[in-house]
Amino acid sequence: MSGQEKRTPIPMVDLQSEFSLLKPMLLKEIMEVLESGHYILGKKGQLFELRLADYVDAGFASGVANGTDALYIALKSLGIGAGDEVVTTPFTFFATGEVIAQTGATPVFADIESDTYNLDPKEIESKITDKTKAIIVVHLFGQAANMDAIQEIAKKHHLYVIEDACQAIGTEFKGERVGALGDIGCFSFFPSKSLGAFGDAGIIVTNQESLSHKVTQLRNHGSTSKYMHESIGQNSRLDEIQAAVLLVKLTFLDLFLHKRKEIAKRYSEGLVDSIKKPIVPNSRAHTFHQYCIELDERDQLADYLKQEGIASAVYYPVPLHLQKVFAGLGYKKGDFPVAEQAANRILALPISPELSIDAQYTIIECVNQFIKKG
Numbered sequence: 106m107s108g109q110e111k112r113t114p115i116p117m118v119d120l121q122s123e124f125s126l127l128k129p130m131l132l133k134e135i136m137e138v139l140e141s142g143h144y145i146l147g148k149k150g151q152l153f154e155l156r157l158a159d160y161v162d163a164g165f166a167s168g169v170a171n172g173t174d175a176l177y178i179a180l181k182s183l184g185i186g187a188g189d190e191v192v193t194t195p196f197t198f199f200a201t202g203e204v205i206a207q208t209g210a211t212p213v214f215a216d217i218e219s220d221t222y223n224l225d226p227k228e229i230e231s232k233i234t235d236k237t238k239a240i241i242v243v244h245l246f247g248q249a250a251n252m253d254a255i256q257e258i259a260k261k262h263h264l265y266v267i268e269d270a271c272q273a274i275g276t277e278f279k280g281e282r283v284g285a286l287g288d289i290g291c292f293s294f295f296p297s298k299s300l301g302a303f304g305d306a307g308i309i310v311t312n313q314e315s316l317s318h319k320v321t322q323l324r325n326h327g328s329t330s331k332y333m334h335e336s337i338g339q340n341s342r343l344d345e346i347q348a349a350v351l352l353v354k355l356t357f358l359d360l361f362l363h364k365r366k367e368i369a370k371r372y373s374e375g376l377v378d379s380i381k382k383p384i385v386p387n388s389r390a391h392t393f394h395q396y397c398i399e400l401d402e403r404d405q406l407a408d409y410l411k412q413e414g415i416a417s418a419v420y421y422p423v424p425l426h427l428q429k430v431f432a433g434l435g436y437k438k439g440d441f442p443v444a445e446q447a448a449n450r451i452l453a454l455p456i457s458p459e460l461s462i463d464a465q466y467t468i469i470e471c472v473n474q475f476i477k478k479g
């Protein structure tokens with residue numbers, strides 16, 4: 106770029122553009138809430154729960170304050186706590202492991218598939234003990250995990266399956282949307298997620314009425330009728346303003362996911378083949394919450410892109426089994442080689458639905474240039 110005018114920086118996400126696009130609809134919905142005087146557990150929240158349950162084809166949905174609470178409450182609703190073990194992936198956002206520890210249970214990690222970055226079913230069974238109560242499956246980056254194989258293992262060993270679908274709203278596994286495939290599913294609507302609120306928000310879905318009842322109790326001080334408490338719960342509710350925002354955005358979700366897939370296709374066609382690009386096995390699907398490439402010179406590429414005004418990000422630089430806070434679990438470097446290799450080599454490129462075609466080609470060109478220069 107030397108000698109040329111500096112181009113407009115390309116950010117990882119562009120939430121302002123999305124807001125300007127939907128502004129009239131969003132402001133109308135938000136104003137309705139403001140004028141109603143009803144801000145917590147009201148009509149918008151209920152309607153959003155119905156629409157979201159319908160969207161993922163779940164029987165029940167309960168809004169909560171964020172995706173982390175969704176996971177925590179899901180575990181609590183299944184009675185998981187001290188003395189129990191929960192198997193999950195070490196290659197995920199910290200919250201997945203954090204909530205297991207928060208309940209008093211022990212996180213037990215199993216390595217991932219190198220192609221999809223999701224739990225490798227072949228690695229799960231050897232981690233199961235008589236203390237194991239559940240598996241938390243993460244559909245990482247928007248790609249479905251191998252639910253058939255994982256459900257089969259869970260069935261054989263009488264384990265619950267909790268889906269951390271925080272990055273995978275709208276993703277299908279064999280034609281069915283993730284989240285409602287296991288016993289209980291969790292979504293986050295953190296602003297940068299594929300369906301994002303204007304603050305923190307989350308939801309729990311299930312097909313089991315008794316579980317749904319338990320979840321609805323736990324998110325509201327263990328109560329389903331005012332001032333009557335049946336369990337020790339917490340305060341974790343989806344507020345009406347966030348629900349109003351999500352109701353508007355949900356109607357555009359398929360369009361936004363389509364745009365993500367189009368950008369991913371363009372990247373995969375345009376980027377040189379010496380870089381490892383996302384691999385989507387036949388039975389799986391991917392909605393590209395993130396588009397991640399892999400290469401040895403990851404850090405150098407990130408620096409180069411930064412100089413060119415292009416943002417990129419590393420999800421995730423340190424796998425959970427090597428996090429300081431989990432040192433007490435006794436894991437060491439080398440325990441999960443696939444996850445560790447991914448952590449050292451992975452790089453996410455910008456993929457928000459508003460990313461212009463020009464910006465997409467600029468990114469492709471810059472990455473290819475970096476590789477060509479060796």
Ligand SMILES: *Cc1c(COP(=O)(O)O)cnc(C)c1O
Nearest residue numbers: 171172173198200271272293295
């Ligand atoms: C975002 C995310 C969470 C946590 O969601 P919050 O709404 O930020 O609490 C949990 N797991 C995964 C995989 C996530 O991406």
